[in-house]
Amino acid sequence: xxxxxxxxxxxxxxxxxxxxxxxxxxxxxxxxxxxxxxxxxxxxxxxxxxxxxxxxxxxxxxxxxxxxxxxxxxxxxxxxxxxxxxxxxxxxxxxxxxxxxxxxxxxxxxxxxxxxxxxxxxxxxxxxxxxxxxxxxxxxxxxxxxxxxxxxxxxxxxxxxxxxxxxxxxxxxxxxxxxxxxxxxxxxxxxxxxxxxxxxxxxxxxxxxxxxxxxxxxxxxxxxxxxxxxxxxxxxxxxxxxxxxxxxxxxxxxxxxxxxxxxxxxxxxxxxxxxxxxxxxxxxxxxxxxxxxxxxxxxxxxxxxxxxxxxxxxxxxxxxxxxxxxxxxxxxx
Amino acid sequence: xxxxxxxxxxxxxxxxxxxxxxxxxxxxxxxxxxxxxxxxxxxxxxxxxxxxxxxxxxxxxxxxxxxxxxxxxxxxxxxxxxxxxxxxxxxxxxxxxxxxxxxxxxxxxxxxxxxxxxxxxxxxxxxxxxxxxxxxxxxxxxxxxxxxxxxxxxxxxxxxxxxxxxxxxxxxxxxxxxxxxxxxxxxxxxxxxxxxxxxxxxxxxxxxxxxxxxxxxxxxxxxxxxxxxxxxxxxxxxxxxxxxxxxxxxxxxxxxxxxxxxxxxxxxxxxxxxxxxxxxxx
Numbered sequence: 001x002x003x004x005x006x007x008x009x010x011x012x013x014x015x016x017x018x019x020x021x022x023x024x025x026x027x028x029x030x031x032x033x034x035x036x037x038x039x040x041x042x043x044x045x046x047x048x049x050x051x052x053x054x055x056x057x058x059x060x061x062x063x064x065x066x067x068x069x070x071x072x073x074x075x076x077x078x079x080x081x082x083x084x085x086x087x088x089x090x091x092x093x094x095x096x097x098x099x100x101x102x103x104x105x106x107x108x109x110x111x112x113x114x115x116x117x118x119x120x121x122x123x124x125x126x127x128x129x130x131x132x133x134x135x136x137x138x139x140x141x142x143x144x145x146x147x148x149x150x151x152x153x154x155x156x157x158x159x160x161x162x163x164x165x166x167x168x169x170x171x172x173x174x175x176x177x178x179x180x181x182x183x184x185x186x187x188x189x190x191x192x193x194x195x196x197x198x199x200x201x202x203x204x205x206x207x208x209x210x211x212x213x214x215x216x217x218x219x220x221x222x223x224x225x226x227x228x229x230x231x232x233x234x235x236x237x238x239x240x241x242x243x244x245x246x247x248x249x250x251x252x253x254x255x256x257x258x259x260x261x262x263x264x265x266x267x268x269x270x271x272x273x274x275x276x277x278x279x280x281x282x283x284x285x286x287x288x289x290x291x292x293x294x295x296x297x298x299x300x301x302x303x304x305x306x307x308x309x310x311x312x313x314x315x316x317x318x319x320x321x322x323x324x325x326x327x328x329x330x331x332x333x
Numbered sequence: 334x335x336x337x338x339x340x341x342x343x344x345x346x347x348x349x350x351x352x353x354x355x356x357x358x359x360x361x362x363x364x365x366x367x368x369x370x371x372x373x374x375x376x377x378x379x380x381x382x383x384x385x386x387x388x389x390x391x392x393x394x395x396x397x398x399x400x401x402x403x404x405x406x407x408x409x410x411x412x413x414x415x416x417x418x419x420x421x422x423x424x425x426x427x428x429x430x431x432x433x434x435x436x437x438x439x440x441x442x443x444x445x446x447x448x449x450x451x452x453x454x455x456x457x458x459x460x461x462x463x464x465x466x467x468x469x470x471x472x473x474x475x476x477x478x479x480x481x482x483x484x485x486x487x488x489x490x491x492x493x494x495x496x497x498x499x500x501x502x503x504x505x506x507x508x509x510x511x512x513x514x515x516x517x518x519x520x521x522x523x524x525x526x527x528x529x530x531x532x533x534x535x536x537x538x539x540x541x542x543x544x545x546x547x548x549x550x551x552x553x554x555x556x557x558x559x560x561x562x563x564x565x566x567x568x569x570x571x572x573x574x575x576x577x578x579x580x581x582x583x584x585x586x587x588x589x590x591x592x593x594x595x596x597x598x599x600x601x602x603x604x605x606x607x608x609x610x611x612x613x614x615x
Contacts, residue, residue: 008590008594030416061597062594062597064539064542064543064590064593064594064597065546065590066543066546066547067546067550070510071510071511073342073510074507074508074509074510075510077343077505077507078507078509081417081428081430081507084435084436093439174390174394175390175393175394175397178393178394178397178398179397181401182397182398182400182401185401186401186404189405189447189450190450192447193447193448193449193450193451194450194451196448196451196495196499197451197482201451254499267498267501268501270498270499271432271498271499271500271501273499274441274444274448274498274499274500274501275438275440275441275444275500275501276440277444277499278439278440278441278443278444278447278500279440281443281447282439282440282443
């Protein structure tokens with residue numbers, strides 16, 4: 001036997017068992033989840049991790065066995081991310097999100113949200129004006145699939161019919177709601193992600209949305225159905241449009257942070273805006289879920305104009321107070 | 334750097350590896366979606382035959398939700414897990430970390446994956462938009478513009494893609510490494526007659542030692558013969574010549590390492606054979 005003549009041999013022989021033990025623990029924890037570990041093992045993990053780290057420091061100083069150092073580096077890295085890594089969020093986190101994080105993030109991007117609203121409103125006005133003067137413009141603003149018979153040539157009666165769908169009890173309202181939810185959420189995620197491209201694509205999406213809105217309104221105004229159409233739109237539109245505006249705002253805030261980082265570095269600024277945007281977006285998807293429920297069910301079931309306006313107003317008040325009402329911030333945290 | 338003050342010397346994941354990881358993930362997602370669609374389609378047919386309307390509606394909902402959830406949820410869910418990596422990334426030995434070394438938060442993971450819409454799906458949309466009535470020049474223009482995002486990671490040191498920038502994350506190598514046998518330990522340290530003088534051992538430094546380690550671990554005969562010949566000339570070997578190359582190299586490795594590690598304990602680190610400063614002090 002080559003008696004342990006090297007210091008680095010003795011060093012390795014003394015600690016190798018601990019390293020292997022840490023490796024086995026990590027394997028099990030990552031494959032089966034933390035809960036499968038016994039309490040004693042859980043306590044052991046950070047201790048073993050620190051031992052591996054100190055072994056690494058020592059090995060770098062005294063050992064010239066490159067394979068050993070590589071191994072210790074990889075092992076320490078794995079253990080490091082396990083000890084300090086991501087934790088699945090518990091209920092407390094979700095509570096904190098609705099109580100504090102989300103409204104805060106939404107308030108923080110109010111300027112960008114306002115910009116998204118302005119873009120939408122302006123393009124809506126332009127599209128409205130154009131369609132009022134020349135109905136043929138309608139087709140440039142509204143994609144064919146969305147119009148679904150609501151076209152300049154349609155009769156007033158047909159248009160009225162689209163506002164008050166007759167229920168035969170056979171429609172899959174929940175399927176409709178699901179479709180609206182997934183579709184709108186995807187659009188919202190686009191609006192958010194596209195903001196990185198210097199805001200241009202997000203603003204474009206907002207403008208397209210506004211143009212469609214304006215064109216529709218013009219169509220209904222021409223047939224004297226403004227009051228009814230607005231009720232039809234706003235019952236879910238308050239929630240949905242606000243959610244889309246917020247998604248657009250989050251997107252714009254990222255693009256803005258990249259172009260004008262202020263006193264942060266560009267990377268830091270982008271990261272800050274990106275993470276804040278993610279918080280907003282988490283909430284936007286929740287909002288779109290409610291909006292889809294309102295659009296898929298309430299709009300079909302509630303046929304009375306005044307009731308529709310009442311629901312729209314109620315949602316507006318709820319979201320407004322929830323996001324923008326002043327509150328004590330310290331209390332929650 | 335860990336909170337314990339040890340530098341882990343992480344390596345940034347290579348672009349090719351990440352591309353491969355993404356392809357694997359997209360294939361998995363596509364496969365699952367295809368399977369889901371097939372299963373639901375068959376169940377849907379069955380539901381139609383039995384006039385089970387409730388089931389049909391339920392299936393339609395599951396299908397719609399499944400598409401939406403898988404597109405983003407697959408990436409987010411796996412990266413939130415204990416591995417910090419999707420199956421594709423795990424396969425390629427990669428994982429996601431937060432750039433500041435702190436805990437990887439859910440917001441960051443959402444952002445880095447939402448940005449994929451811009452980086453992957455948008456260029457793809459331009460690619461497939463051909464022939465659907467959109468102006469060709471416009472498509473090319475848009476394709477070029479969004480194509481910039483695809484190659485973006487090649488133009489910065491940390492291989493950050495847009496999503497990484499916006500989320501403050503980084504993709505690093507995190508492959509498992511097996512603990513290999515210490516070859517100096519395995520070597521018959523005192524092979525009969527194979528002994529080296531200090532002058533013979535001082536011919537090389539740490540860098541050469543590690544190259545020698547690689548050669549020995551590689552175990553390829555021709556390389557070993559060449560290296561052994563080089564060393565024999567360099568140190569003017571005058572011992573027994575009937576020792577095999579492998580034994581000679583192992584013995585030299587063990588002796589050299591002993592010499593250099595003893596030097597380390599006395600605070601002398603000889604980087605390579607040109608590093609004479611460390612030698613002169615002996």
